[in-house]
Amino acid sequence: xxxxxxxxxxxxxxxxxxxxxxxxxxxxxxxxxxxxxxxxxxxxxxxxxxxxxxxxxxxxxxxxxxxxxxxxxxxxxxxxxxxxxxxxxxxxxxxxxxxxxxxxxxxxxxxxxxxxxxxxxxxxxxxxxxxxxxxxxxxxxxxxxxxxxxxxxxxxxxxxxxxxxxxxxxxxxxxxxxxxxxxxxxxxxxxxxxxxxxxxxxxxxxxxxxxxxxxxxxxxxxxxxxxxxxxxxxxxxxxxxxxxxxxxxxxxxxxxxxxxxxxxxxxxxxxxxxxxxxxxxxxxxxxxxxxxxxxxxxxxxxxxxxxxxxxxxxxxxxxxxxxxxxxxxxxxxx
Amino acid sequence: xxxxxxxxxxxxxxxxxxxxxxxxxxxxxxxxxxxxxxxxxxxxxxxxxxxxxxxxxxxxxxxxxxxxxxxxxxxxxxxxxxxxxxxxxxxxxxxxxxxxxxxxxxxxxxxxxxxxxxxxxxxxxxxxxxxxxxxxxxxxxxxxxxxxxxxxxxxxxxxxxxxxxxxxxxxxxxxxxxxxxxxxxxxxxxxxxxxxxxxxxxxxxxxxxxxxxxxxxxxxxxxxxxxxxxxxxxxxxxxxxxxxxxxxxxxxxxxxxxxxxxxxxxxxxxxxxxxxxxxxxxxxxxxxxxxxxxxxxxxxxxxxxxxxxxxxxxxxxxxxxxxxxxxxxxxxxx
DNA sequence: TTGTAAGCGTTATCAA
DNA sequence: TTGATAACGCTTACAA
Numbered sequence: 133x134x135x136x137x138x139x140x141x142x143x144x145x146x147x148x149x150x151x152x153x154x155x156x157x158x159x160x161x162x163x164x165x166x167x168x169x170x171x172x173x174x175x176x177x178x179x180x181x182x183x184x185x186x187x188x189x190x191x192x193x194x195x196x197x198x199x200x201x202x203x204x205x206x207x208x209x210x211x212x213x214x215x216x217x218x219x220x221x222x223x224x225x226x227x228x229x230x231x232x233x234x235x236x237x238x239x240x241x242x243x244x245x246x247x248x249x250x251x252x253x254x255x256x257x258x259x260x261x262x263x264x265x266x267x268x269x270x271x272x273x274x275x276x277x278x279x280x281x282x283x284x285x286x287x288x289x290x291x292x293x294x295x296x297x298x299x300x301x302x303x304x305x306x307x308x309x310x311x312x313x314x315x316x317x318x319x320x321x322x323x324x325x326x327x328x329x330x331x332x333x334x335x336x337x338x339x340x341x342x343x344x345x346x347x348x349x350x351x352x353x354x355x356x357x358x359x360x361x362x363x364x365x366x367x368x369x370x371x372x373x374x375x376x377x378x379x380x381x382x383x384x385x386x387x388x389x390x391x392x393x394x395x396x397x398x399x400x401x402x403x404x405x406x407x408x409x410x411x412x413x414x415x416x417x418x419x420x421x422x423x424x425x426x427x428x429x430x431x432x433x434x435x436x437x438x439x440x441x442x443x444x445x446x447x448x449x450x451x452x453x454x455x456x457x458x459x460x461x462x463x464x465x466x
Numbered sequence: 467x468x469x470x471x472x473x474x475x476x477x478x479x480x481x482x483x484x485x486x487x488x489x490x491x492x493x494x495x496x497x498x499x500x501x502x503x504x505x506x507x508x509x510x511x512x513x514x515x516x517x518x519x520x521x522x523x524x525x526x527x528x529x530x531x532x533x534x535x536x537x538x539x540x541x542x543x544x545x546x547x548x549x550x551x552x553x554x555x556x557x558x559x560x561x562x563x564x565x566x567x568x569x570x571x572x573x574x575x576x577x578x579x580x581x582x583x584x585x586x587x588x589x590x591x592x593x594x595x596x597x598x599x600x601x602x603x604x605x606x607x608x609x610x611x612x613x614x615x616x617x618x619x620x621x622x623x624x625x626x627x628x629x630x631x632x633x634x635x636x637x638x639x640x641x642x643x644x645x646x647x648x649x650x651x652x653x654x655x656x657x658x659x660x661x662x663x664x665x666x667x668x669x670x671x672x673x674x675x676x677x678x679x680x681x682x683x684x685x686x687x688x689x690x691x692x693x694x695x696x697x698x699x700x701x702x703x704x705x706x707x708x709x710x711x712x713x714x715x716x717x718x719x720x721x722x723x724x725x726x727x728x729x730x731x732x733x734x735x736x737x738x739x740x741x742x743x744x745x746x747x748x749x750x751x752x753x754x755x756x757x758x759x760x761x762x763x764x765x766x767x768x769x770x771x772x773x774x775x776x777x778x779x780x781x782x783x784x785x786x787x788x789x790x791x792x793x794x795x796x797x798x799x800x
Numbered sequence: 801t802t803g804t805a806a807g808c809g810t811t812a813t814c815a816a
Numbered sequence: 817t818t819g820a821t822a823a824c825g826c827t828t829a830c831a832a
Binding site for chain 1 (some may be wrong): 467513514515516517518520521526535541542543544546549550552553554556557560565566567568569570578579580582583584585718719721722725744745747748749750751752
């Protein structure tokens, strides 16, 4: 392993001089020595030791991405939204010259542990961490960027989207297309701000149009027999003709169960999703969905992170990105 | 920040004793002091400093996952295979008490740099690294686990699948179902062992059945107008009735373009994919595909890694996992 | 069973 | 513009 010392010896200078050069403090070092040292370092294949750096400087060029580990036998990255966001985030972080660590989190205690253990420079939270936020901020004095949080903690830096408007857009589009009998499919609302706001936007528009959904039209992921429920809703004298899901992934499930039950999309049942994942333009029929710009979200997240790392007292800010409805073939005019 | 020293002071022992306790060297420390120290550490919220550990011990409990960064505007995790594998790998690595870092790689030089910089204990390569393998092994003396490699380097530890048989299974199933006029869709074969072997298995079986594919039946990702090509193949007096793709993702593209061109799957065109991603049972119609067990692959990868970390002179081994054909509705009997 | 001392590779600090 | 020195928090190696 080549160290600063090795280079210093070869160049006939102190290791401090080499250190300065390697860190680009070119102003403090004469141009000539600087060039010479760089050359030697390159020739010797010098790679700075990040651990030593972190130890000495009490900070590292390391970012942690934290993902909720909900389920034993499903890893967090099976969710295409999460993997897409993380994948994009990794790209941005790399561009900034930082390294990225990923941590699955089941227990609160795991978070602080992993952040402290590595002296990470900052952390990005992907998934629902609302209950822990206050404690996280108390325990960790590094920039923490949350995503899609609806925490009541005021001083929090968060990147989210306009979920409520998303729900509204879906409802309006259904109404425009003559749908009156609608349903909803998504995770339990109770503890999830994102889902709740999407749903609220949706039902509020419907209510204003004089439409209210009976309880059985709210289906959630814990439903054992989605196909059966769908079949029931879509038959009878006054069948459901449209369904709003809080994620494209859920919409794909609907597609699948509808197909299995012989319900045709969009002829019998129109579907609107949320996210606009890559897959959504490819499914049959292409999915009408509320689009969020995941790449933008990732780059904004990274920008915020870098800003807070550079200026530790940057004010907390909550950034809300726009959504838009992408109209495809999964909604039929009635 | 709480350090060993702090705990030592409070416990009235040397920091070495604390270090031993924190590292579980319980045999060397009396039971009583051990318990007392653990208690104090817990109370003080001690978190070991991984950087210091890595520095002092010249190794870290850190694994690097390396992903090929092919394309500027697509991140490697947009590929569901990669994100699923990585996601599962992360789970396994966490179970072993290691941390995981992800690195996108464009240039060879980036790899060695990131591995050395963090003193990582081992690395997993996801994607095509065949040309770099020899050099990687020379430059890095830590366990390197490759996946899906067909490198000619003999002493390489790799976890792959039986791609060739996968291709055979697809071909046989088409034949069983009376398909005689077939096509292929996937990445350029030239430099990709995985794709090449899948394709070889496929065409070999066909050849044995006296069927050979004309050049225009080989379509690759660079094709500008996939829909048009599909339309051409599927019309005329002797239309293609089945298409084999080297990845489920490609099959989804076929679905999408077929839909756009008014070609019905499976009535006009049967499709067989490869991977069996989560999505494949959900698309319409559910996709017949050659299944690989990604979870198994990830756990085998992790096991190998741990074994090689524990015993640095473990022999190189190439593990080949089985594949199986999952029959769904995308292939129609002719 | 416990402690002492040195050192891992780097940066911070101060002096020259 | 450079260098000497002391950390950073931990482990290794050896001594008690």
